[in-house]
Amino acid sequence: MTARTPDSARDIPEATVARLPVYLRALTGLAESGTTTCSSEELAASAGVNSAKLRKDLSYLGSYGTRGVGYDVEYLRYQIAREIGVTQDWPVVIVGIGNLGHALANYSGFRSRGFRVVALLDADPARHDEVVAGLDVRSFEDLESIVTEDAVSIGVIATPAVAAQSVADRMVAAGITSILNFAPTVLTVPPGVDVRKVDLSIELQILAYHEQRKSVAPGSEVVS
């Protein structure tokens, strides 16, 4: 048996980390529908995974269930939120207020899940008088002062591809250590900085690959 650390401190597998937010959302849904207790089977169904995987994932956080009973929805929800770090609010800055930047700025899912958009920046002065989602679009030159003042550690890049690398460089120089990149380009960052990328057309291309296969071979593939 591994040593039982009182507070969570062990390293959680990356695949598990990626699913924790899904469990968190499922638990929120259950809580809103009035459920106070749930089994791993129920929660797994809500999250779209199988129950063995769910239990294994939760076991990395600690032992928050009760055998023979299940999980207390509110308690587990809090534990996962704490583990992810969304019990506190994370200030976020969005750079590139085009169509996608607009959508991101207005996305209510950010604020409701522990993220607070503190600034919208764009290199184009023509956009600087605009007000989006209650925030006025500011100059990209303000990046450093905003990052310092609001202790921003997460940046979102929604610029055209050509600008993305230089924006990332400025972000890193300003002190940002986590970047969510929507621009269709590969970012190079120094060690210690995390980058996650969301690429819309890549997702469609993956679907197209499988779609093409369906029309050829009868052996169908299912990805949930």
Place this chain on the structure above:
Amino acid sequence: MTARTPDSARDIPEATVARLPVYLRALTGLAESGTTTCSSEELAASAGVNSAKLRKDLSYLGSYGTRGVGYDVEYLRYQIAREIGVTQDWPVVIVGIGNLGHALANYSGFRSRGFRVVALLDADPARHDEVVAGLDVRSFEDLESIVTEDAVSIGVIATPAVAAQSVADRMVAAGITSILNFAPTVLTVPPGVDVRKVDLSIELQILAYHEQRKSVAPGSEVVS
């Protein structure tokens, strides 16, 4: 040695499929900058992976390189495009023309990569007179006729979470077999239908998890 099938027919690992579009983009970039030949090392650098992985990925498609020389950029680009299926155009329908739907409809990366948005649908009649990205927003009730008429097999869901499942059900009933879901909810679909999901807040939460860990001193344990 495994049997050499003349045309691509073997099953390509899912992880490899997800990277092929990245290679395709990197090759397009190289071609635009006038490069006609590249080594696996160069291409891997452009794509942000290591060269061994790149070579192994490409080996699933066939043997398209020349030892001692490298890859012909244009030739390899075509082969990957053919494998993914983006040499033909894929008609796509987008449902839910809110902020995100707007952004998706205007996203030029779709059309330039083999996808053609044929219709924008929304359940809200107040949006039906709007024109977005050169297309007029139509009623969700038109889904079936559009899917049939334009042979649409890929649908994009950009609706609020509560509507997503019923939209997916209608899409599946209409004949769509691949769905890209931007709504923050788990979709249930019958076997044979592929779903990929893009979840903006989940990506941020994964970053937050790692960010939280950075600020804590490595190996420090708090025991009260």
Place this chain on the structure above:
DNA sequence: GTCGTTTTGTTCAACCGTTCACAAACTCCT
């Protein structure tokens, strides 16, 4: 208190994906 039922937490084996290391194959130079 004991038994039976339920459900978690964990162990174990199979699977998938990544990386290393190297033989095979091609070019260039002499």
Place this chain on the structure above:
DNA sequence: AGGAGTTTGTGAACGGTTGAACAAAACGAC
């Protein structure tokens, strides 16, 4: 033609992820 240098394609080892199966623990009935 042959040898040196280069780069691909792949076999094999390794580590991470998944899924099944089960022991441990809690609860309720009596």
